[in-house]
Amino acid sequence: MIERTPFLNIATHVILLSGLVIIIIPIWLAFVAATLTLQEVNSAPIELWPGNQLWANLVEAWTISDFGTKFLNTLIVATSVVVGKITLACITAFALVFFNFRGRMLIFWMIFITLMLPLEVRIVPTYAVAANALSPFQTILEVTGINWLINAVSGIEVALEWNLLNSYTGLILPLVATATGTFLYRQFFLTIPDELVEAARMDGAGPLRFLWDVLIPLSKTNIAALATIMFVYAWNQYLWPLLVITDRANYGMVVVQLSDLVPDQLTTGGGTPTWHLAMAATLVVMLPPIAVVIFMQRWFVRGLINTDK
Amino acid sequence: MAKISMRDVRKSYGKDQVVHGVNLEIANGEFIVVLGPSGCGKSTLLRMIAGLETITAGQIAIGDTVVNDLEPRERGCAMVFQNYALYPHMTVAENIGYALKVAGTPKAERMARIAAVAASVGLGDFLDRRPGQLSGGQRQRVAMARAIIREPRVFLFDEPLSNLDAKLRVQMRHEIRRIHNRIAATSVFVTHDQQEGMTLADRLVVMNKGVIEQVGTPSEIYDQPASTYVGGFIGSPAMNFLSGQVDRATHSVRLASGDRIDVSPAIAARNHGKLVQIGVRPEAMTMVPAGQGTLNATFEFVEELGAGRLYHMMFEDLTLTVLAGDRQTLAAGAPVGLHIPASAVHLFDADTGKRVEAAPLAVVEQVPA
Ligand SMILES: Nc1ncnc2c1ncn2[C@@H]1O[C@H](COP(=O)(O)OP(=O)(O)OP(=O)(O)O)[C@@H](O)[C@H]1O
Ligand SMILES: [Mg+2]
Numbered sequence: 001m002i003e004r005t006p007f008l009n010i011a012t013h014v015i016l017l018s019g020l021v022i023i024i025i026p027i028w029l030a031f032v033a034a035t036l037t038l039q040e041v042n043s044a045p046i047e048l049w050p051g052n053q054l055w056a057n058l059v060e061a062w063t064i065s066d067f068g069t070k071f072l073n074t075l076i077v078a079t080s081v082v083v084g085k086i087t088l089a090c091i092t093a094f095a096l097v098f099f100n101f102r103g104r105m106l107i108f109w110m111i112f113i114t115l116m117l118p119l120e121v122r123i124v125p126t127y128a129v130a131a132n133a134l135s136p137f138q139t140i141l142e143v144t145g146i147n148w149l150i151n152a153v154s155g156i157e158v159a160l161e162w163n164l165l166n167s168y169t170g171l172i173l174p175l176v177a178t179a180t181g182t183f184l185y186r187q188f189f190l191t192i193p194d195e196l197v198e199a200a201r202m203d204g205a206g207p208l209r210f211l212w213d214v215l216i217p218l219s220k221t222n223i224a225a226l227a228t229i230m231f232v233y234a235w236n237q238y239l240w241p242l243l244v245i246t247d248r249a250n251y252g253m254v255v256v257q258l259s260d261l262v263p264d265q266l267t268t269g270g271g272t273p274t275w276h277l278a279m280a281a282t283l284v285v286m287l288p289p290i291a292v293v294i295f296m297q298r299w300f301v302r303g304l305i306n307t308d309k
Numbered sequence: 310m311a312k313i314s315m316r317d318v319r320k321s322y323g324k325d326q327v328v329h330g331v332n333l334e335i336a337n338g339e340f341i342v343v344l345g346p347s348g349c350g351k352s353t354l355l356r357m358i359a360g361l362e363t364i365t366a367g368q369i370a371i372g373d374t375v376v377n378d379l380e381p382r383e384r385g386c387a388m389v390f391q392n393y394a395l396y397p398h399m400t401v402a403e404n405i406g407y408a409l410k411v412a413g414t415p416k417a418e419r420m421a422r423i424a425a426v427a428a429s430v431g432l433g434d435f436l437d438r439r440p441g442q443l444s445g446g447q448r449q450r451v452a453m454a455r456a457i458i459r460e461p462r463v464f465l466f467d468e469p470l471s472n473l474d475a476k477l478r479v480q481m482r483h484e485i486r487r488i489h490n491r492i493a494a495t496s497v498f499v500t501h502d503q504q505e506g507m508t509l510a511d512r513l514v515v516m517n518k519g520v521i522e523q524v525g526t527p528s529e530i531y532d533q534p535a536s537t538y539v540g541g542f543i544g545s546p547a548m549n550f551l552s553g554q555v556d557r558a559t560h561s562v563r564l565a566s567g568d569r570i571d572v573s574p575a576i577a578a579r580n581h582g583k584l585v586q587i588g589v590r591p592e593a594m595t596m597v598p599a600g601q602g603t604l605n606a607t608f609e610f611v612e613e614l615g616a617g618r619l620y621h622m623m624f625e626d627l628t629l630t631v632l633a634g635d636r637q638t639l640a641a642g643a644p645v646g647l648h649i650p651a652s653a654v655h656l657f658d659a660d661t662g663k664r665v666e667a668a669p670l671a672v673v674e675q676v677p678a
Binding site: 193195199200205209214 | 356359360361380381382386387388390391392394395396397398407408411412455459
């Protein structure tokens with residue numbers, strides 16, 4: 001519906017602008033705080049215009065937090081989550097949509113139900129698994145009595161162990177194993193006309209060829225959307241890295257590190273709160289997700305323009 | 310180049326059987342049109358030949374190979390789909406050449422063949438466009454080119470023209486026939502448009518509810534429909550039907566109204582007392598002054614066709630149509646005589662709907678299972 005009346009035009013702009021202002025104000029305040037000195041940031045009334053300490057604050061925040069390592073870690077984790085997620089989602093949905101096998105709907109619903117169980121809800125069992133990724137198998141061995149049998153026969157005690165704590169694998173895998181992407185891909189694959197699948201079969205393309213030559217190019221927009229969402233999601237992880245990583249110096253993630261800069265009783269020990277550093281660090285930490293969104297946005301737009309269906 | 314033979318081919322979806330034992334021999338290089346109403350199983354039959362649908366029972370052979378268990382790519386068939394099914398993200402050239410790319414044809418050879426095929430269907434200037442930037446007719450040509458480039462033994466068409474406007478449809482029809490003559494592959498063309506079927510086919514296959522009703526050249530099917538179904542389905546405007554009983558003495562069929570319609574003495578002699586349906590094509594009847602014809606009917610209204618006129622009459626509670634070249638002005642409700650010559654009468658058994666002949670006619674035999 002496109003209405004063109006002056007009054008509606010003005011009204012839409014007013015709504016848009018107020019929305020923008022509401023979003024911009026906190027960011028502006030964070031930016032201003034990041035440019036002030038310790039004294040200025042703690043003086044009342046609140047300062048609304050930037051000072052000249054931005055660079056100094058950035059450098060100080062960066063050094064205190066050892067952000068170099070943390071950024072690299074987070075980048076590795078976020079990129080791996082994006083790649084893993086897209087690959088997993090794509091091939092799972094491919095199997096669910098284009099192959100007719102027994103229990104297909106059952107499997108789909110089982111995947112779908114996990115949408116209702118975000119990482120935070122299942123964090124205790126997930127932690128248990130991360131502590132020993134083979135523990136489910138160990139449990140099976142014990143419950144079924146196989147372990148007892150092996151022990152009786154050979155005298156060997158089977159103890160499976162694969163510890164994922166303090167590792168990239170431990171950080172990445174639980175974030176990859178969620179249903180959102182699979183669901184998104186399934187819905188997209190369902191819109192692919194049967195005739196296109198059949199045309200590819202007539203042209204001699206096997207399933208993998210079809211996936212690679214037709215489905216993946218057609219789902220570029222989807223990939224861009226999912227990649228953006230997953231990158232931001234992984235970048236902003238707090239709770240899971242906090243639990244699974246005790247070796248912060250080597251495996252720390254930026255958001256956890258950032259929370260250490262936020263002044264509270266523990267960090268300042270009753271001293272003057274260092275908000276200027278916290279805000280400077282926030283600005284830095286925000287940059288990569290913003291860059292990804294801006295970069296990926298071109299793909300969304302191109303995807304929208306080039307819809308030939 | 311290959312013949313296709315189908316022996317007692319059946320298809321069921323779960324418990325529903327939708328194709329009930331089709332037997333058909335298609336000669337090498339023949340253009341076969343499968344004609345039938347929506348849902349009669351035409352596409353299913355075609356897709357079983359293509360390998361897109363499993364064959365529940367029976368056997369399909371292409372050339373000398375039974376193809377029941379072969380993958381589509383191993384059957385040497387190319388197919389043109391109703392909605393073209395072009396790859397939206399590929400250019401015209403990529404679309405046309407995709408099968409060759411999958412087959413691993415070297416790039417130089419591929420490009421040369423794409424250019425040649427595209428030129429042959431008039432797409433030379435559009436090679437870099439995407440399907441989304443083409444008109445319906447151009448997309449249709451891309452779909453054809455994509456099929457031609459594989460040099461298939463068998464060409465399959467599933468209502469490829471039904472998304473085009475009337476004029477373009479006729480034009481593409483001619484083009485399809487030209488391509489068929491040039492590359493001489495065996496073609497199977499599915500449509501529910503009888504004009505398309507009549508004009509394209511070497512032989513027509515008329516299907517109804519999953520069985521073949523009749524196979525023959527278009528003129529055989531038009532002149533000697535094997536059943537009331539075929540008679541009513543082929544021909545536009547449609548055949549007129551009347552019920553009656555054969556009488557040997559007057560060699561005629563007596564209608565419930567008491568009127569008599571003459572039939573050939575030979576038929577009458579063989580079928581005395583039989584309850585029949587009479588079929589008469591609208592152009593085979595003539596209008597005469599009331600009282601002088603075989604029947605007396607009441608004029609209702611007229612449809613102008615340009616080349617002729619279609620007169621609608623009421624006879625008892627039936628509507629009869631007469632196609633005539635001359636332009637008469639009649640008042641609604643005016644009495645009209647209808648002349649039906651014995652040579653124009655098609656007789657069908659009232660129970661089975663099968664054609665009744667003076668002597669057994671060489672209708673195409675269905676091979677028993
Ligand atoms: N995948 C399917 N599952 C169940 N029934 C099906 C399936 N595909 C087709 N049918 C049924 O098989 C019958 C024949 O279908 P088919 O597509 O061959 O018809 P058609 O003659 O091509 O009709 P149209 O002219 O509308 O394309 C129909 O009754 C249809 O409902
Ligand atoms: Mg069909």
